[in-house]
Amino acid sequence: MNTSTLVFRQLFEKTSSTYTYIIGCAVTRKAAIIDPVLETAERDAKLIDQLGLELEFGLNTHVHADHITGTATLSKIFPSMRACLSDKSGAKADRLLANGEMLRIGKLEVQCRHTPGHTDGCCSYVLSSEGIVFTGDALLFRGCGRTDFQQGDAGRLYDSVWKEILSLPDHCTLFPAHDYNGHMSSTVREEKQFNPRLTLPKADFIEFMANLNLAYPKQIDRALPANLKNGEL
Ligand SMILES: N[C@@H](CCC(=O)N[C@@H](CSS)C(=O)NCC(=O)O)C(=O)O
Numbered sequence: 001m002n003t004s005t006l007v008f009r010q011l012f013e014k015t016s017s018t019y020t021y022i023i024g025c026a027v028t029r030k031a032a033i034i035d036p037v038l039e040t041a042e043r044d045a046k047l048i049d050q051l052g053l054e055l056e057f058g059l060n061t062h063v064h065a066d067h068i069t070g071t072a073t074l075s076k077i078f079p080s081m082r083a084c085l086s087d088k089s090g091a092k093a094d095r096l097l098a099n100g101e102m103l104r105i106g107k108l109e110v111q112c113r114h115t116p117g118h119t120d121g122c123c124s125y126v127l128s129s130e131g132i133v134f135t136g137d138a139l140l141f142r143g144c145g146r147t148d149f150q151q152g153d154a155g156r157l158y159d160s161v162w163k164e165i166l167s168l169p170d171h172c173t174l175f176p177a178h179d180y181n182g183h184m185s186s187t188v189r190e191e192k193q194f195n196p197r198l199t200l201p202k203a204d205f206i207e208f209m210a211n212l213n214l215a216y217p218k219q220i221d222r223a224l225p226a227n228l229k230n231g232e233l
Pocket of ligand 1: 016064065066137143144145146147178214215216217218219
């Protein structure tokens, strides 16, 4: 991580175990927030102000099912912030991003890589110069996003994670949207070696994902309709 050009914070929302990230250019103070949560949006806005950052983008990795995004709240606090989602999300946002599209944040360049499978519209955000990837729910620490609702497709998830994330250099640091056991980050090298799901052959992965038997997220009924409208209640 090149700390001379990057301002970086990892924040946590405990009800949904969501990680929110602030990334900023240390030179120009331009910044983005990744996967903010409604309940902690004001906390994050205060930190952005205290760090002297100018919030340009609110980047959602996908239409979340387990919490309401904080991008609508942050747009009110920072009117020049543009809320972004994948152009395959089927949801409303200020800017819909194509696969491979680059965003400039001061001297930082962030690439949107589509990583569907958990949902159709999942994407990861890659800061190549810093060797950092925000994987959303596509790839979690020693795990991955579930594929049993919201257009979930285990075969598609397997292909997109291997093609768009695990093909990056081994040293890249991976920051997920959630962790339920206290882990905060991983690397491409570790997940290629130790991820118990993604290291399976594809057919076995598909069978494994079909038998996860997870309970539905508690907030799904309020989160999905709101998140299709950028978190507007
Ligand atoms: N208990 C939580 C929901 C937990 C959950 O389903 N997490 C999702 C990501 S949020 S849709 C997931 O993909 N989990 C994968 C896994 O293996 O845990 C709640 O009620 O919100």
